[in-house]
Amino acid sequence: MIEQKATSTNLDSLIQFQKKDISLEPFFEQSPDVLCIAGFDGYFKKVNPAFQQLLGYPLEEIYSKPINDFILDEDKAVTDKRREQLKHDKPLLNFENRYVKRSGEVVWLSWTSIPLKSERLVYAIAKEITHVKKLEEERNILLAKLSNVNKNLKLLTYSTSHDLRSPVANLQMVFDLLDMSKIEDEETIEILESMNMATQNLKNTLNEYLDVLEREEKETEAEIEEVDLRAIFDQVCKSIDSLIKGSQTTFKFDLEAFSTVHFSRIYAESIFLNLITNSIKYSKPDEFPVISIRAKLKNGIKQLIFSDNGKGFDAIMLKDRMFGLRQKFTDHKDSKGIGLYLIHNNIQSMGGKIDVESEVGEGATFTITFK
Numbered sequence: 001m002i003e004q005k006a007t008s009t010n011l012d013s014l015i016q017f018q019k020k021d022i023s024l025e026p027f028f029e030q031s032p033d034v035l036c037i038a039g040f041d042g043y044f045k046k047v048n049p050a051f052q053q054l055l056g057y058p059l060e061e062i063y064s065k066p067i068n069d070f071i072l073d074e075d076k077a078v079t080d081k082r083r084e085q086l087k088h089d090k091p092l093l094n095f096e097n098r099y100v101k102r103s104g105e106v107v108w109l110s111w112t113s114i115p116l117k118s119e120r121l122v123y124a125i126a127k128e129i130t131h132v133k134k135l136e137e138e139r140n141i142l143l144a145k146l147s148n149v150n151k152n153l154k155l156l157t158y159s160t161s162h163d164l165r166s167p168v169a170n171l172q173m174v175f176d177l178l179d180m181s182k183i184e185d186e187e188t189i190e191i192l193e194s195m196n197m198a199t200q201n202l203k204n205t206l207n208e209y210l211d212v213l214e215r216e217e218k219e220t221e222a223e224i225e226e227v228d229l230r231a232i233f234d235q236v237c238k239s240i241d242s243l244i245k246g247s248q249t250t251f252k253f254d255l256e257a258f259s260t261v262h263f264s265r266i267y268a269e270s271i272f273l274n275l276i277t278n279s280i281k282y283s284k285p286d287e288f289p290v291i292s293i294r295a296k297l298k299n300g301i302k303q304l305i306f307s308d309n310g311k312g313f314d315a316i317m318l319k320d321r322m323f324g325l326r327q328k329f330t331d332h333k334d335s336k337g338i339g340l341y342l343i344h345n346n347i348q349s350m351g352g353k354i355d356v357e358s359e360v361g362e363g364a365t366f367t368i369t370f371k
Helices: 002-019 023-032 049-055 059-064 073-087 130-177 186-218 229-239 241-247 265-281 339-349
Strands: 034-039 044-047 094-099 106-114 123-130 227-228 252-256 258-261 292-299 301-308 353-358 364-369
Touching: 034 301, 044 059, 049 059, 059 353, 073 094, 073 106, 130 186, 130 265, 186 229, 186 241, 227 229, 227 265, 229 241, 229 265, 241 265, 258 265, 258 364, 265 292, 265 339, 339 353
Parallel strands: 252 292
Antiparallel strands: 034 044, 034 123, 094 106, 106 123, 227 258, 292 301, 301 364, 353 364
16 A cells, blocks of 8 residues: 555656646756757757857857758768658658868767657757767778788788699609619608608698688688697698607697687698797707697686797787787797787687787797687
């Protein structure tokens, strides 16, 4: 009974409130958004202080000039078209156009307009969205630059892969012509077999790169499949078998948490190849490289962690340019500043991310978080 009485009292209060002759002028005058009433004749009939302050014109000028005089020339035609729809009793929702302030500055407004056909008036409210448009423009410029960089990288990869096929095929032919039965020295045979295997793997990799590039000409995304991480590791190690043996690199491999990921196989090979060769390339001169590759689940999300005992670098200082194109952190003669850039882009394009922890003399740890 108490709750029913309270509800009845609230209803009576609402009825009494609605019967009052309440002026909406304070709401109109104090609103931070643009409010206005315009006529079907194309002139403003009433604007609030926020509108006048935004445009910077005196009220006399705002009321005496056609609305089109305040609109940017490029937007007049589309605004006229939408204004005609209002005259036919069609509300305007989230319509965007540009106005020119008295100072000459251009501002973007997003309008919601409701026509009252019987009075030949339009009641409208607008929000300034200039800052949003600037952010969109900056984003579009950045996307255009990234698209151009991506296009150039694809062209470079295609050209490099294509141009290398001939000398690699020629080298493969040399190995095919060799009569291994005439070679008696076992060490020589082992070296030749290792070189032959590396050449064959290089040939297969180049062919795969070309296949991927050709597919991506027709598709917007790299092919995704269930990738066996151990198989990728074994394939990469075969392709750089001589480098691993020559550097006496040892591996610690732990895939107990998971052994497969939903990813691009060609990207996975590139990531393993670049991270492993970097660890070997930047190893300490007085220590043999030790590389740890460990699978980890963090809150149900798959992570792959690469660690080494190499020279390391100041990851905090280099954070902003860590994965930039042609960014070099050492004076190593083979450093080109491309490996980390490719790794970062491959992982990002698959919806993942990569984090780095490293200090000078303390090795480096790369944590790949998959989508």
